[in-house]
Amino acid sequence: MEHYELMFVLPGSLDPATVLAVQARVDDYIQNASGTTTTKVDLERRRLAYKIGQQTHGYYSIRQFDIEPAKIKDIDQKLHLENEVLRYMLVKAPVMTAEAIKEMMAGEKYKIVKPVPVVVAPKEAKTSVTALTEDEKLFAEAHVAKVDVDTEKNKVSIEELDKKLDAILEDTDLASKL
Numbered sequence: 001m002e003h004y005e006l007m008f009v010l011p012g013s014l015d016p017a018t019v020l021a022v023q024a025r026v027d028d029y030i031q032n033a034s035g036t037t038t039t040k041v042d043l044e045r046r047r048l049a050y051k052i053g054q055q056t057h058g059y060y061s062i063r064q065f066d067i068e069p070a071k072i073k074d075i076d077q078k079l080h081l082e083n084e085v086l087r088y089m090l091v092k093a094p095v096m097t098a099e100a101i102k103e104m105m106a107g108e109k110y111k112i113v114k115p116v117p118v119v120v121a122p123k124e125a126k127t128s129v130t131a132l133t134e135d136e137k138l139f140a141e142a143h144v145a146k147v148d149v150d151t152e153k154n155k156v157s158i159e160e161l162d163k164k165l166d167a168i169l170e171d172t173d174l175a176s177k178l
Contacts, residue, residue, distance in 0.1 A: 001066045003038070005093030006030075008079065009086045012045050012057025019059050022084045026063065029078045035067035041101045052086045062101055064093060 008026065010019055023042060030037055043060040052058070067075075072090065079088050096104075 002069050002092055003064065003066050003095055004035075004072065004090060006063045006065070006075070006079075006088065006090045008061055008088035009048070009052070009058040010061070010084055011055045011086055012048075012059065013055065014059070014084065018084070022082070023061055025082070026061070026079070026085075029075050030063060030065050030067070033067060033071040033074050035065045035071065035075075037063055037065045039064035039096065039098050039101065041098050043102070055086060058086055064096065 006026070010022055014022070027037065027040070039062070041062040043062075045057050045059050048056055048058050076090055079085055079090070
């Protein structure tokens with residue numbers, strides 16, 4: 001027997017009774033395939049990292065179980081046909097307790113590190129011109145003066161970009177802005 005972990009996401013629009021029914025069906029799939037469940041973790045409704053269809057929230061559930069590797073294909077096929085399951089992942093996994101899984105999902109062990117902005121100074125344009133006639137020198141100097149780049153005007157902070165990006169992603173009706 002091998003140890004496996006199944007993580008699946010149900011739509012956030014489902015009512016709690018339906019969520020419990022789908023979770024029970026998934027448990028039955030494992031049990032009918034002669035698997036023994038070692039850990040069950042049902043997390044609360046959470047925001048998805050990206051939209052799946054029209055869903056922005058979902059119910060996360062994790063099941064760890066021991067089963068013969070030949071029976072995994074049966075469970076995989078049944079999950080693939082389950083309409084209420086948005087996404088699922090079935091992998092071989094180390095044995096973990098329910099508390100360890102909840103702690104890991106809470107994000108207490110992992111911290112998001114923001115990138116440090118790197119400021120690169122623009123290269124200065126060469127203004128000295130040699131081996132040119134006087135007319136060419138005047139023409140070149142006039143064009144070099146026009147190319148002066150205002151870098152302070154073009155700088156936008158990362159925070160401002162994040163706010164604009166969040167506003168765009170939160171907007172559900174982008175067609176009205178086009």
